[in-house]
Amino acid sequence: MTATVRSAWSAVPAGQVSAFTRRTRAAIPGLAGDILREIRRAYPDLPVVLDESSGEPMSLIGIRRALEHFVEHLATGLGAPHAHLAVFQEFGRGELLGGRSLDSLQAIYRLGVRLAWRRMAEIGQQTEIPAPAMYELAESGFQYLDGLVAESVRGYAEAAARQAGERLRLQRRLLDLLLDGEAHDGQVETLLAERAARIGWPVPRSVAVAVLVPPAREAVPPAVGPEVLLDMEREQPIMVVPEPDAAGRGELLRRATAGWSGAIGPPVGLADAAKSLRWAQSAVALMERGLLPSGGLLECTEHTEALVLLPPEELIDDLGRRLLAPLSECGPTHARRLAETLLAWLETRGGAPEVAARLGVHPQTVRYRLRQIREMWGETVDDPDQRFALELVLRARRLRGDLT
Structure with a gap:
């Protein structure tokens, strides 16, 4: 049978818990100010954001609320789950919008908890809270810190997702303008530059x-x-x-x-x-x-x-049917050999030895094929325009794999 672990904090008499809570609550305003001063000393570049209604720094309000919330939690017993404050989501969002990471914010939270714990430990001694109960209180405080960090991470992630989504939307608008295929006049160029600037893209x-x-x-x-x-x-x-x-x-x-x-x-x-x-x-x-x-x-x-x-396939095929019509009277294998010989001859502009070297056959074989080509095409192969067209058609066939 599993033994039930008794909470040291729940064993503290109600009067002592009440005294501890009362003194801690009274210390919160001064403690919050001390924590904020220490944070500013350690992080002098931390921006100060004022609350619109009270004019107080948002960080001070957040520290005070976190302390008040934790102290109120003591009365319900340390085993109850914490309900974390949404203001810490705002802190996370602020770090993202300020172009900072969460590392410094988490370090600030740890500093605040350390200072708060030092003051609570003093009050614990004054109200004679037993050491085991104070250890349990410290553990609950660090769990509370984890929750505050989690809220800030959530706010940071939500802001990052919104920012990324907005950048993608603006980037898509830039791409649509850039790739629309229309001629760009001065007005479009100005609009393009404006859209590029909104996502920080150097034109x-x-x-x-x-x-x-x-x-x-x-x-x-x-x-x-x-x-x-x-x-x-x-x-x-x-x-x-x-x-x-x-x-x-x-x-x-x-x-x-x-x-x-x-x-x-x-x-x-x-x-x-x-x-x-x-x-x-x-x-x-x-x-x-x-x-x-x-x-x-x-x-x-x-x-x-x-x-x-290759892309103008229909045009090339039509041209090929007309220019290579003489090959239709030959068998497939012989027609292919004549086409390869014709292409090699057009490309090299040489005699039988050069063509034979390219095709890897005997020069006499090439001479025989070239005589056939002369008989089949006649003076066509001497016309520069016709030679160019024949080479285009035959090169296209080679690219498709029809010729070697």
Whole structure:
């Protein structure tokens, strides 16, 4: 059978508890002032916020209320739960709004409890409260401190969440304006600068826009700094990267987006951010079709040929049907070999040895194929415009994997 632990405080005669409570309550005004003076001495940079109705410092009011509340709690027995004061949530919110952490606030609370306990210990001796009961009182005081800290943390967290939500809302408005695709006149530029200022975003000279593909598994959002505008709420998350050509920027982005796939558009002036976005979206579409490599942050500027030749698929296919019509009379394998030979010849502008070296076949084989090409296309292959069009079509087919 479990033994019941008797509370030392509850064993103190009611008269002694009453005397202790009465003396402590009478000491509260002076004690609160002493605590505030000591706090200001230890933390001279602590801002002073006055209560609008009384003109007293809010910190003094908070200290006094906390002491009064704790003393009233003594009469109900130390086992009853504390009901903590909402004013300490305000203190937490004030730390966030002041750009400070909760570390100094918690240190201030501990200082206040230490001074308060020193005075209560003196009163305990005067009223002959037994030592075990005073130890229990001290333990209750530290539990009360934990509750005050918890209230401040709650207020801090709520203010941080509201602040973050407001920043995201303002950032979204900035992104909508930046990426709307419309030409930016002077009025829009002014509005853009105003929206950037509201979230503390220095307006850059150039940007690059990245489109991210969410991984199949849960992934931590990219660990980018506040200078990068990140919107994770879109179906395809986007990043607006300022000054993308700055030294080390590319490597930082690659580390920040580890585990993600996507594409970053070319650097452009701020007014052309929507153009960078379109190139990134086009690249992601090709990645999803397996036509561009995935598994990391692809740079559009390194895949210009694919981005130019692959997206206009219908136009390229129509041009290919017309220009490569002679191949329709050949079998699939032979047609492919002739197309590869034609492309190698167009690219090298050389003779049979150069083409053979590129294809890895015998020069005599190339000469045979080139004679066939001459017979099939005739003088077309000597016309500069037709040669250019043929090379475009054949390069597009190679990018799709139809040719080697």
